[in-house]
């Protein structure tokens with residue numbers, strides 16, 4: 001059976017896109033690799049697990065309204081909701097798209113490969129944490145900031161009892177307050193950048209008062225928990241034998257060079273580090289969607305005002321078009337749903353006046369997202385914190401010194417570094433180390449912190465094509481092929 005629309009990703013963007021297309025009378029399949037709807041923002045424990053509590057969430061009214069709408073359509077038979085289904089690739093076929101999924105809803109080892117077909121496709125696969133290596137970052141007890149948050153929301157688990165949250169960007173604030181709400185002591189939020197960077201961008205804040213109010217709410221929560229926010233401060237090393245025991249904090253200058261004499265050791269048992277997010281573009285790249293460089297050092301999918309990508313029939317919404325948060329993702333999803341309806345010759349599901357308002361809100365929220373990215377860049381000199389024996393690629397256990405040796409031997413980008421060192425060739429396929437390897441490859445003649453300009457703009461990292469977006473057991477593939485051929489080998 002071919003749906004009118006297949007939506008990949010059940011976060012805010014995907015839920016809104018599906019709900020809009022369903023409201024307009026289309027038949028929709030909504031796929032997510034998780035066991036519940038909500039994506040990263042509204043991550044919930046798997047059904048049957050102990051609830052983690054509403055206090056960890058924002059805007060649950062919208063979430064519940066969307067869940068109710070989707071559930072009503074599922075019961076009515078107009079929505080196929082396929083959770084625990086991981087899309088490993090998607091290709092255009094004669095009448096739309098064939099989406100190749102792995103059904104992981106059963107026990108380990110019983111995965112089933114299937115093909116879901118749809119006339120149009122919305123890709124809303126979100127983002128993952130951007131990571132930077134530093135000495136000790138591979139010790140147990142060191143998490144990404146998103147990882148700390150996901151543990152709390154998905155499992156109700158606080159990663160430690162003495163915690164430091166570090167990196168850059170407003171996302172550190174909800175993580176720190178959520179960890180403190182769970183009973184752990186948050187010793188500091190270390191923000192690498194100076195708040196003065198917002199000085200030239202107050203216009204974007206004034207135009208997004210809801211964001212300013214949200215920020216003020218976190219300031220109150222941090223004060224209530226007595227959590228100090230240390231600006232222009234980074235974690236330069238994590239220490240411990242079998243697991244994390246302490247971190248070294250240091251003050252940095254405007255480009256991220258450590259100010260000598262400011263290093264301070266703090267005893268902790270958990271660290272969350274967040275350097276922003278990287279859009280999960282694998283499927284969009286495989287389908288041939290054109291990408292753009294964005295201000296935060298990422299590539300993002302190019303879309304028109306209706307979220308249409310450069311590939312006919314493929315729409316993209318949420319973090320893939322530029323990291324901008326859940327409010328923007330929701331509205332982009334709604335616009336994508338409306339474009340799907342328009343392209344299917346259907347009338348809009350949203351009232352015209354509201355649609356104009358949503359478009360304006362998207363513009364405003366994108367402007368805020370741009371200001372946020374400019375105010376919270378990854379410090380240019382971050383590679384000065386990396387020692388030669390610091391592991392750069394965790395999957396293939398490649399130390400930074402080997403990457404630097406490859407660069408000295410002539411490697412000029414992450415691809416050549418990969419060929420010479422295997423950095424980026426492992427299980428994660430460069431998702432974790434790709435950005436770092438590229439930055440290391442562009443250290444200038446004066447060594448760490450001296451960044452050579454990258455051809456074509458400020459972005460250091462161009463994502464690579466990964467034809468298989470998630471590992472898939474060969475047995476499941478073989479069984480699907482056998483089925484497709486009508487068991488002809490029997």
Ligand SMILES: Cc1cc2nc3c(=O)[nH]c(=O)nc-3n(C[C@H](O)[C@H](O)[C@H](O)COP(=O)(O)OP(=O)(O)OC[C@H]3O[C@@H](n4cnc5c(N)ncnc54)[C@H](O)[C@@H]3O)c2cc1C
Pocket residue numbers: 008009010011012013014031032033034038039040041042085086087088124125126127128129146147149150174277280317318319320324325326327329469470
């Ligand atoms: C770990 C993490 C934690 C975060 N926590 C917060 C937070 O607490 N507060 C906040 O304001 N922002 C948070 N964010 C930022 C957040 O991603 C966005 O604000 C918002 O959730 C974006 O919505 P989205 O729909 O674009 O993507 P997401 O919410 O990320 O939804 C994408 C969905 O796509 C699914 N997916 C991805 N790839 C596939 C695939 N191949 N096959 C099937 N399904 C797939 C994922 O399972 C996910 O459910 C977090 C981000 C991350 C990475």
